[in-house]
Amino acid sequence: MIKTAMSRPVTVFMFVVAVILFGFVSLDRLALNLLPDISYPSLTIQTDYPDAAPEEVESLITRPIEESVGVVPGLTRLSSVSRSGQSEVVLEFAWKTKMDLVVLDVREKLDVVNLPRDVQRPVILRFDPTYDPIMRLQLYxxxxxxxxxxxxxxxxxxxxxxxEGVAAIKVIGGLEEQIRIEIDEKRLAELQIPITQITQILAQENLNQASGSLYDLDANYLVRMLNQFRSVEEIQQIIIRNQGGRKVTLGDVAKVWRGSKDREVIARLNGKESVEMAIYKEGDANTVTVAQAVLQRLDSLKKANQFPKGVDYQVVFNQAEFIKNAVDDVLSSAIVGGLLAVMVLYVFLRDLRSTLTIGLSxxxxxMATFALMYQTxxxxxxxxxxxxxxxxxxxxxxxxxxxxxVDRHKNAGISLxxxxxxxxxxxxxxxxASTLTTVAVxxxxxxxxxxxxxxxxxxxLTITYSLLASLLAALTFLPMVLAVQIRKPAVNPEDAAAIAVAAPEAPSPAPGRFHRAVLWLSRTGRTAGRFLFLDLATVVASDLRRLFRLLGGLLLWPLNPFLDRWERFYNRLNQGYPRLLVWSLDNKGNVIVLVVFLTVTAVALSFRLGAELIPSLTQGEFLFELRLPEGKPLEVTDRLISVIEKKVAAYPDVQTVFSSAGGSNRNQFARESHEENVGRLFVVMKNKRDKExxxxxxxxxxxxxxxYPELSFTFSRPTLFSLKTPVEVEIYTYDLDSLHSTAGLVAARLRRIAGLTDVRTSTELGNPEVHVLFDRERLARLGLEESQIANILRNKIRGDVASRYREED
Known part of the structure; x- marks a missing residue:
């Protein structure tokens, strides 16, 4: 292989050019990400049960689902969280499990689970809903x-x-439109009309329904009943009772108007209310690619004049920016490391051609590594x-x-x-052997x-690819470059004289006109080819060599004093090394004791080093999760967060502050799990690289x-890796009271450990409740049913969605 590479320089050169071209093309096509694709084989089953207490959610939803899906093949861990209005069951599987087949199996198991009538259909999430979105947009x-x-x-x-790549978008903040009907309960009681009757009438009146086919002679007509509400006035004119010619309309007993739903989340940007769009990516999608595609889609909407008028947006959080900056930093460090390696080579070799030759590897x-990375x-x-x-x-x-x-053999006097x-x-x-031993590690x-x-x-894999590529370059490309003679070899005078006095050959017959033309073209072609590919190439190569030598001399001229001092220091070091070697051989015992002492010291110090999988990543963006005592209304939470937001926005080093009050801190997709006493405060720094x-x-x-004594808070950063809490302690028990007390004791002990901050437990007190207990005997005497009274009570307190009002599309 070595002699083949030396004797065929053009082939080796073209192969190297091809490798470099493939490397550049692959580099342009490689996906950009912060970390390798870490796909957890897990599923999350989310089920909403409106207005249900955690105990009811656990007994009626969580346990039946756990019993059903607990027999899925490959399941390694099953955990669940039952909170007010929502159940989350997390299934973790063995690595390399085919999740597409698992999802089908889990769906089949869920189809046979009997759940209460008011429970919404379970949703299977392929992504973890507790992850932070890859991008947040604030609309104003x-x-x-x-x-x-x-x-x-x-x-x-x-x-x-x-x-492509967007899994879901969560919109929070603003006001959601709603047709509100406020019942006059006094007037309703006078007319002896139950409130549930109004709900039923609204659902029956707002109806579009197919009624079959009607045949008339040769025609076939489809019959449809079109009775959906088209205006608020039409809703007011609904007749809820017609007795003795006396009509009672909805407008007589209620006030109907176009309003908004009760607010669940309030979003703010720099102190002003806004609407937030949180964009989540699919589990296997590339963060940078998805973020760029979203921004391009928004730009295309603006250029096509399809963006809503009077609306603007601000990207307040984008994981892709941090990922690109982090990868660029590592890439620039690799480039600087390569340049430093070349400089160190020159310091020792003091020969520019040798340094550049080795540096080309x-x-x-x-480039070969990039090509192999793309292929794998x-x-x-x-x-x-x-x-x-x-x-x-x-x-x-x-x-x-x-x-x-090569240099040692060349100094021996043999040919190049x-x-x-x-x-x-x-x-x-x-x-x-040296390279393969490193690869084997x-x-x-x-x-x-x-x-x-x-x-x-x-x-x-990248280390393996690069080392094998460097080995191939050292055994093929480097010998080819070293064996190339740029100068044209000198001709021996004796050989030239011998050629001059050589006997002429016997004269050949005179060629014909066509043959002479062919010979002339052949000589001309050989002469032109020799001139272009040999003489001209040799001259150009020699000139380039002189130019590079001149430029190298000019560039390295300021370093000559340093290089001279380094050479003197190296010579003294080289002269002193034999004496140190002789002393080491004469004092073997002392050398062994010194080595053992240093080894023991290093091992002892290693136990004091911290250990973690991924270090804390400073992104210039962070958030505080705020929590007030249970039962605090949303208005109180929003008022406190807005005060804190204004104070933080006044900091000179803070660029943007945005917040949200309400919602769910653990799961942004918890539709029925709204905590009015919680909020989030997001802070974006001006200089994202200044850690201090x-x-x-x-x-x-x-x-x-x-x-604020009533306020509890925890600090966190946007989740770029799945380990959001570096230290977690799990406590198992069958009694909720003992679980709550034990968790409190463990949390108190953990708070005493230096370095741990924001220690909190997942067991929390629920909202204050008002319990209603029915007297069954009295209900039986009055001819009432528990479900009837429960529905009336729910309608009076919470209200009820009687039907859907459709407008436009």
Whole structure:
């Protein structure tokens, strides 16, 4: 292989060019991500049960679902959370489980579960609903909050949600339109009309229904009843009683108007109310690709004049920006590392041609690595690029060994071609063994299962690819470059004289006219080819060599004083090394004791080092989850958060502040689990890379939040990795009271540990309740039913959705 590469330089050169081209093309097509694709084999079954207490949710929904899906093959862990109005059952499966087949199996199991009538259909989520969205948009403008919410849900959400990779979009804030009917209970009682009757009449009157077919002669007509409400006035004119010619309409006993639903979440941007769109990606989608596609879709809507007029948006959070910045930092570090490696080579070799020759193995190996990454489905992330950066220093090791061996044989006086061949062949087996031993350290990591395997697989493969590419370059490309003679070899005078006095050949017959033309074209072609590909190429190569030597001399001229000092220092070090070696051989015992002492010291210090899978990532964006005592209304929560938001917005180092009051901190898709006493405060820094300023702002916000005794809070950053809480303690018991008390004791102990902050438990007190107990004997005497009274009580307190009012589409 070595001699073939040396004798066919054009072939090797074209192969290297092809590798570089494939590398550039692959680099342009590689997906960009922060971390490797870590796909957890898990499903979340979410079931809503409006206005149900956690105990009822657990007994009526969670337990039946757990019993049904607990027999799915491959299930390794089953956990659930039962909260007010919602059940979440999380199924975790073994690694490499085919989740598409599991989803079908889980759906079949859910279809046979008997749930209460008011329970909504269970939803299977392939993504974790507790993850943060990849992007948050805040909508604002001259429109009212109701119109702004309508625009977000009916126009923008439909356009953006169809983008490839978008799993769901959650719209919060603003006002949701609703046709409200406020009953005059006194008037209703006088007429002896139950409130449930009005609900039934509204549902019956607002109806479009197919009524079959009507045949008339040769025609067939479809019969449809079109009786849906078309206006608020029509709803007011509904007759709810017609007795003795006396008609009672809905407008006589109730006030009907176009209003808005009771607010569940209030969103603010820099102190002003807004509407937020939180965009979630699919589990296997690329964050950067999805975010770019969403922004392109929004830009295309604006350019096509399809963006709602009077509405503007601001991207307040975008994970793609942090990912691109992090990957760019790692990539720039790898480039700087390669340049430093080349500089160190020159410091020791003091020969520009040798340095550049060896330095070429770095970009060639990296381009080959990019091509192999694309073929094996590896993305550009901090782990894969970290592997490349780790291997940059090792890419030149093989080339240095080959160059040193070639130089030794060349100094022995043999020809250049023979020196390159002998030197490369002499160390070829050694550098191959050295490279394969390093590969043998990293390559087995691809067989590790679990999070560690998915996280470090990319790094192991990129290091392996780059090392094997550098080995191939050292054994083929480097010998070819070293064996090329740029100068035209001098002709021996004796050989030239011998050629001149050589006996002429016997004269050949005079060629014909056509033959002479062919000979002339052949000589002309050979002469032109020799001139273009040999003489001209040699001259150009020589000129380029002189130019590079001149430029290198000019660039390195300021470094000559430093290089001279370094050479003197290295000479003294080289002269002192034999004496140190002799002393070590004469004092073997002291050397062994010193090595053992240093080893023990290093091992002892290693136990004091912290250990974590992924370090804390400073993004310049963070949030505080705020919680007031249970039972606090949404207005009180919003008023407190708006005060805190104004204070934080006044900080000079803060760029944007936005907040939300209400909703669910654990699950943004909890439609029926609304906590009015909770809120979130999001902060975006001006300088996202200044860690010290960010830490100071966080401490200042903590100090201000401590001023409110009723307020509890936790600090967190946007979730870029699944381990949102680095330390979790799980407590198991069958008694809720003992579970609550034990969790409180454990949390109190954990708060005493240095380094742990924002310790909280998942067991929380529910909202204050008013219990209603029925006297069954008295109900029986009065001829009443419990369900009838429960429905009336629910309608009077909570209200009821009698029907849907459709407008436009």
């Amino acid at each position: 403008g001259d429109l009212s909050l109701g119109r702004l919410r309508y625009t977000a849900e009916k126009e923008l959400k439909k356009n953006v949600e169809s983008t 770095i970009p060639i190996s990296i 489905g590896i993305t550009l992330n901090i782990m894969s690029l970290g592997g490349i950066a780790l291997g940059v220093g090792m890419l030149v090791d093989n080339s240095i060994v080959v160059l040193e061996a 071609f023979e020196a390159v061949y002998r030197g490369t062949k002499e160390v070829g087996m050694a550098v191959t 990293f390559l087995p990591m691809i067989f590790v299962e679990g999070i560690a395997g998915q996280l470090f697989k990319d790094q192991a 300023t960010e830490a100071a702002v966080i401490k200042r916000i903590r100090d201000q939040l401590e001023e």
